Each structure stands twice: as C-alpha cells, then as structure tokens.
Amino acid sequence: MKLVDEFRKGWLGISPPSLALSVGFATICLMLATLVRWGLAQVRPDIFFTPYFPAVFFAAAFGGLRIGVVTALIGGVLGVSLNFGDVHADRARFVLLVLYWAVSALTIWGVEHYRSLLIEQRRISKRLIEEEEYRKLLVDELQHRLKNKLSTVHAVLHQVLHDQPQVWARIDPRLRSLAATDDLIARVDNSGCDIRDLLISELGPYGHVRFTLNGERLFLPAKLAVTLSLMFHELATNASKYGAFSAPRGLLQVSWTVSDDRLTVTWDETEGPSVDKVSAPGFGTKLLKSALIAFDGKTEISYLKSGVHCIMQCRIPKS
Template identity: 65%
Template sequence: MTRLIDDIKRVWRGEQQPSLTWSCLFAAVCLIAATAVRYGMAHLRPDVFFTPYMPAVFFATAMGGSGVGLATAILGAGLGLMLDFGGGPADGARLALMAMYLTVAALVIWGVNHYRSLAAKQREIARRLTEEEQYRKLLVDELHHRLKNKTSTIHAVLHQVLHDQPQVWGRIDQRIRALATADDLIARADAQGCDLKDLLMSELGPYGHVRFELNGDPLFLPAKLAVSLALIFHELATNAGKYGAFASPRGFLQVSWTMQDDRLKLTWDEAEGPPINHVGKPGFGTKLLKAALSSFDGKTETTFLATGIHCTMQCRVPPS
C-alpha cells in the first residue's frame, strides 16, 4: 500500500509516467465518481449537466497526461448530454453549456500540462545545480589535498636544507605550520563556517602573536561569509608582510570589530610600518577588497597612511 501511494505521488509530480491501462482505469473511476455526484446534485439542481465532470478532467490529466485528459473531457461531455437525471430535453441551452464545458476543459488540460512542464524544468535545473555543487566540492577537496601535499613537500625540502641552522629553521617551521593550519581552517569554513577570531588568528599567526591585537566579542561566521573574509584577511596580511606593519620590526596591527543588529563593522589598523612612498596601480588584491563583500550588502574602504593601511569593512551577517 505504501509503495502504491509513493507511485501515485511520483506520478502526480510528473516524475513517473503510469501505464496506459492504469491511466484509463483511473479516468474511468473519476468519470464514475463524477456521474454519481451529478446524480446526487440532480435532486437539488437538475440542470447541472457538465460541471461535476470538470474535476474528473483535472485529475485524469494530472495522472495520465493530456491524451487521457482529453478523452475524459469528451466522455464527460457525452455523459452529460445523454444522461438526463432531471428529465429535461437535450435542447440548445444544454449544447451551449457543453461547448462552454469543453472550452474550460481544454484550458484545464493546457494548464496542467504547462505546470508539469515547468515543474520538470525546475527539477532538471535543481539536478544540474546539485551535480555542479558536488563537482565544485570535489575540485575544492582535490585542490586542498594538493595544497597540503605541496606544503608538506616545501616543509621537507627546507628542513633538509636548514638542518644545520636550527635557529633559522625554528622560525620558518612555525610559520609553515601556521600557514597549513590557516589553510585547513579555510577549508573547514567553506563547509560549516567558523569564529571570526579563529579566522584572524589562523591568518595572522604566522607573523607572531605579539605583532597584532584582536578586539571583539566571539562571532560565528556562516560558511560563505567566512570564506570571503578569509580571502580579504589573507590579502591584507600578505600586503602587511611585504610593505606594511609586518615588514617592520616595530610594526603592529590592531583589528577590532563590533556588531549592531545584523551588521558587522571591522577595522584593520596598521602602525609603525615602513613609510609608503608610492602606491601602485590597483591590482587583483584591490579589486578583491572592493568586491568580496558585495554579496553581503557590504563594502571595504582602504586608506594608505604613512606607516600602513587603515581598512574598514562592514557587511550583513546572514543567520547561521
């Protein structure tokens, strides 16, 4: 019984096409039920000839297709014309009602088929999106796996070259491990999200925990926003390591954030970095900073001060 109900549901949604025999039997049951309803209504309103057959046309079309629905409509018109439970003649008024019934039945058949075709297209689109998402996840997992392998290879090569320089190796080893940890955190964030402070710690940790200060309450970031912010933080941290606060022995970074309603406001403020004498043309990093938060109704504003970058970010934090 459960299987029969499931089959009927799939047929109703257009996911399965029933056999012609089953469709014809179902249409016959609908016609019999409509005729019984018409017989009962005849005691109250004898001039109701075709209206009870309209639901039969709808259900027969939904279950068996346009051909079965059309046959049901024609048979309903014939039954309404021939069977006379009220004793009235088949005059011109009844023929006019039959013409109206057939017109409406044709519209019903067209509407059901149009709906089923739209539903089929939506299911196909959903299937393609699911396949593309699975393929994207597979590529991301493969890229992450290759990145881990490359990081391990670089770690092994540097260890072999610097095995007789333990002090140098000790500083490099910590940074490589911290970078690997940051990559793992970003990969996990793409699947489930992460805390904002953990994200910043993973990105800034390789530069030394005494070089930066984080001020803000714990804030869990949904997956997509976490990845977008991770890209921004990575770009800013890389820039700080090359030209900003982390490129100077006395350089220092302060990151602060606050939440107001569902809006996040974050400030990235570098100090004591080397003087910035010239700002080059906007490159990929600048475009990334401007566009990364646009899908979260956000924006990023960057100011090049004398000793580092001052950057403010604000965006909407979607519910988790």
C-alpha cells in the same frame, strides 16, 4: 505499497504512471464528478458540466495529455446523456458542451505547460547538483594536493636548513600556521567558524605579538567565513609585503562589532612604512571591494601615513 509508490511518483512527476493506473485514476475522477453532479441536481438540475472540470484537471495532471483529453470527452458525453430530474437535453446544453470542451482544452494546455516547466526545472536542478558534487570533489582533490605540496616544501626546507637551526626556528612555525589555515578554510567551507579563530589562523604566521584582536566571540556562517578568510588573507599578505608586518615595529589591530545583524570589522595598521604612492587597483583590491556585495556589504580602504586602514561592513546571514 508498490501501487502507492507508483502513484506518488506519477503525481510528483518523477516518472510517468502506467496506462492502467492512469485510466483507473481518470475513471475514479469521473465517477466522483458524476456523484457530485447528482448531489447538485437535487438543488440545481441544470448543472451539467461544472463538476467535470476538476476531473479533467486532476486526470490531466496525473496521466498526461491523452488521459486529460479522453476524460474531457467522456465528461462531455456524460453531461449530455445523463439526466437527473425532469431536465432533458436541448440546444442550450450543446452550447454549454462546446464551452465545456473549450475550457477543458485551456485547462489541459495549462497543465501540460506547467508540467514542461516542472520537467525543465527538475533537469536543471539535477545538472546543478551534479556540478556541485563535481566542484566539491575537485576542491577536495586540490586541497589534498596543496597539503601534500606544503608537506614536501616543509621537508625540503628542514633538510636544507638542518645546519641553521635559528633560521629553521623562524620558518617552521610559519609553515605550520599556513597548513593550519588551509585546514581551517576546508572546515569553514562546510560548517563555518569563529571570527577570532579565523583571524588567529591567518595572522598567526606573522607572530602573535604583532597583532591584537578586539571583539566578542562571533560564529560566522560558512559562506561569510570563507569570504572573510579570503579578505583577511589578502590584507595580511599585503601587510607582510608593504605594510605593518614588513617593518620591525609594525603592529596590527583588528576589531569587530555587531549591531543587529550588521557586522563591522576594522583593520588598522600602525608603525608601518608610509604609503607615498598607491598603484593601480589589482586583483586583490578588486577582491576586497567586491567580496562583501553578496552580503549587502561594502569595504572602505584608506592609505594613511600610519598604515592601511580598512573598514569591512556586511550583513550576517541568519542561516
């Protein structure tokens, strides 16, 4: 089992095989090539070097440059010295020997070049995996700190507003909804979630009577769910500052439809303050415009007299 494991690691390029195993493998390749040459000699006795090309290739792929060169040299010697049938060495065979070594050199160079690319790719993959693990660790730590800070803010406000139960009754559910949204995004980053649950988590702090949701149950993959959560959060924040949620009678309607693998989400605000002047695009607007490009999508934002009208279209990944 140890020998098999060493052979597997050497063949996959995980770790270089031992010299003894490399020599043994090259010897077996040469023996098989000679056996094939003997079989072909029963039909064509003038085939001298062709069966040794695969031996050179496999020996170089497994054992490396030196083993490949030695195998090519020994294969050439065997092709010249061994005679099957009545054919003997002549000048033409030595010309074929030179051609055989030239092609073998190209074969060995190609194998070594591919091996170097494979090693570099494995090194880059290892570095990317390490960076991804570090990113996850950092995100988990930031989420933990954010939860602790939100809990601290909740406790401080509860203590300050202890004598004002009416004000606390309006703030407490919003803080709890924000905490629930953070927990949902943390779960979404790993497994995805339903679009309705995502919207309720984002819009819940503003009151369930202020918005309506229209659409069938739809499960979103993790990456798309995280992207849409950022967009919904940005739109909801703008609605609370300048849009429908900033007016006493303001309402929001969010609807979504799916056609084949295309998702269309419509964000429609009504009864909010009229938009007289649109400021220069900031970070939030740029986020809304570019977030869905990775999903072959786009975002269209219109500032109507009744409020913001936003259409988000994208492709739902199959995985």
